[in-house]
Amino acid sequence: MPELPEVEVSRLGIMPYVEGQTVTEITIRQPKLRWPIPETLQQLKGQVIRRVTRRAKYLLLETDVGTAIVHLGMSGSLRVLPTSFAPEKHDHVDVTLSNGRVIRYHDPRRFGAWLWQEGDLPHPVLGNLGPEPLTDAFNPDYLLAKAAGKKMAMKSFIMDNAVVVGVGNIYANESLFCAGIHPKRPAGSLSFVEATKLVDEIKTVLAAAITQGGTTLKDFTQVDGKAGYFAQELRVYGKSGAPCPACGVTLERMVIGQRATVFCPQCQPL
Template sequence: MPELPEVEVSRMGIAPHVTNQTVTEIVVRNPKLRWPVPEEIRHIEGQVIRRVSRRAKYLMLETDAGYAIIHLGMSGSLRVLPTGIPPEKHDHVDLCLSSGEVLRYNDPRRFGAWLWQPDQGEHPVLAKLGPEPLSEGFTAAYLQEKAKGKRTAVKQFIMDNHVVVGVGNIYANESLFAAGIHPKREVGKISAQRLALLVDEIKSVLAFAIEQGGTTLKDFKNADGKPGYFAQELQVYGKGGEPCPRCDKPLSEVKIGQRSTVYCSACQT
C-alpha cells in the first residue's frame, strides 16, 4: 500500500499539470472501488482545479464548488497522459483537462477511492484524523499527552491515524529503529525524552523518504511511468535475519497487529 511519502510524491507530481486547469470531463469506467464513486463527483466538470492538497493518504483536488478526494488504496496510481491514449484494463477514472492532458487513475485491486465533498464542511473520511506528522501540530508534548496511561504497543500506537496520520508500517519500523525503541514497548511507559526523540525521528524518516521520492518526478508524465514505491534507503524494514546496521546482530522479525515488524533486540529497548 502506498504510504504517506509515496502519496506526497504523487501530489508533487500531478500538481504542476492539473493546477489552474479546467476539468472538461470526468470519465468513470468502473465506479466499484473501495466505496462506490458518487454521482456527485460530476460536479467537478467545468471547475478550475485551484490546488492539489494532501491529508493523510488522501489527495484533494480543490475547486470553488468542492473537492474530489482520491485514495490510492493498495495498488492505485495516478498518471498525467496526453489525450487519446487508450485506457488499459485497470484504468478506472479519467479527469480530462483543458490543457489537452488527462489525469488517469489506475487501480488493479480497486481498494482505492474517488469521493466528492461540497465546498462547505468536511468529508467523514477526514473528520477524525490526527495531526500530520510533518506539521507543527505533531510535537513531543502532543505525543506525551496522547500516550499517558496507554498500554498499547508503541508501534501500533504511532500507526493509529487518530493519533497521527501517515505513519504506515514501513516508516513505523524505520522510525522506531532510528529512535532505539522496541516496537512492543507499552507507549505509556516510555519516557518523555524518548518520545520526543521518536517524534523527531518520525519527521526525519518521512521527510527523507519524500526527498528520495522526488527523484522519480522526471518520469511522472511518461505514459509508462507509474510512480509508486521508489528506491528507499531502508535500515530494517524487510530485512529480518540480516545483520543490524548498527551492531551486526541478526534483526528479529515478528508480527504486531498482523503487520511485519523488524527490530534489533540489542539496539532497541
C-alpha cells in the same frame, strides 16, 4: 500500499499540470472501488482545480464548489497523460483537463477511492484525524499527552491515524529502529527524551522518503512512471534475519496488529 511519502510524491507530481486547469470531462469506467464512486463526483466537471493538497493519505482536488477526494488504496496510482493515450486495463477514472491532458487513475486491486466533498463540509473519511507528522502540531508534548496511560504497543500507537496521520508500516518500522524504541513497548512508558527522539526520527524518515521519491514496492511508481528508490535505504523493514546495520546483531521479526515488524533486540531493548 502507498504510504504518506508516496502519496505526497504523487501530489507534487500532478500539481504543476493540474492546478489552474478546468475539468472538461469525467470518465468513470469502473464505479465499484473500495466504495462506489458517487454520482456527485460529476460536479467536478466545468470547475477549475484551484489547489492539489493532501490530508493523511488522501489527495484533494479543490474547486470552488467542492473537493474530489482520492485514495490510492493498495495498488492505485495517478498519471498525467496526453488525452491521445488510450486507456489500459485497470484504468478506472479519467479527469480530462483544458490543457489537453488527463489525470488517469489506475488501480488493479480496486481498493482505492474517489469521493466528493460538497463545499466546505468535512467528509467523514477526513474526520477524527491526528496532525500531519511534518507539521509543528506533531511534537513531543503532543505525543506524550496522547500516549499517557496507554498500554497498546508503541508501533500500533504511532500507526493510529487518530494519533498522527501517515505513519504506515514501513516508516513505523524505520522510525522506531532509528529512535531505539522496541515496537512492543507500551505507549504509556514513553519518556520525554524518547518522545523527542521518536518525533524527530518520524519527521526525518518521512521527509527523506519524500525527497527521494517514495519507497519502491511492487505496486508503487511515481506520476511519471519512474519507481521511487527510497527502498534502497531502508534499514530494517523487510530485512529480518539480516545483521543490524548499527550493531550487527541479527534482526528479528514479529507480527504486531497483523503487520510484519522487524527490529533489533539489542538496539531496541524491551
